[in-house]
Amino acid sequence: MAQINPYIHxxxxxxxAFTFYKSIFGGDFAMVIRFKDLPNSEHPIPESEAEKIMHIAFPIGETDLLMASDTPEFMGKHNENETRSKISISADSKEEADQLFNGLSAGGTIEVPISDSPWGSYFGMLRDKYGIEWMVDYDSKYSGNS
Structure with missing residues (x-):
């Protein structure tokens, strides 16, 4: 079956950012590659960018990966407030949803406080301190827990 793994720049x-996410979700990085680890004579990386992340992967849950990279300076900066994609997390309990929501929102902006929603799940939305948007949800009908 196909799998979706968010990739953030x-x-x-x-x-x-990923060290922050690791402090919330726990676990270890599956992969960390810096620009200096993949030398490219056609496109040399400036010394100022050698330590930046070319690729990082972080397992969340049993099958999902959150992945990212730094955008090289020659490609310009992107406006973090214009990235209107959200990463949706399905928690196994209200307690886990609260822990994830509170951790991710530290230093960020709460867009929708986590609470019981009109559609029956426990739900909240936020933008973390890195500009990444998250939706946290717990629905007992789909988690196997009540």
Missing amino acids: FNGNAEE
Whole structure:
């Protein structure tokens, strides 16, 4: 079966952001590759970017990966407030939903406080301190827990 794994681009702070996510979700990085790890004589990387993240992968749950990279400076900066994609997390309990929501929203902006929704799930939306948007949801009908 196909699988969807979000891939995020950062303006030079991918490692900082992923260390923050690791502190919330727990676990270890599956892969960390820096620009210096893949030398390319056709497109040399400036020394100022050698330590930046070319690719990072972080397992969340049993089958999902959150992945990212830093955007090289020659490609320009992207406006983090214009990225209107959201990463949706389905928690196994209200307690886990609260823990994830509270952790991810630290230093960020809560768009929809986590609470019981009109459609029956426990739901909230936020933009974390790195500009990434998250939806956190717990629905007992789909989790196997009540």
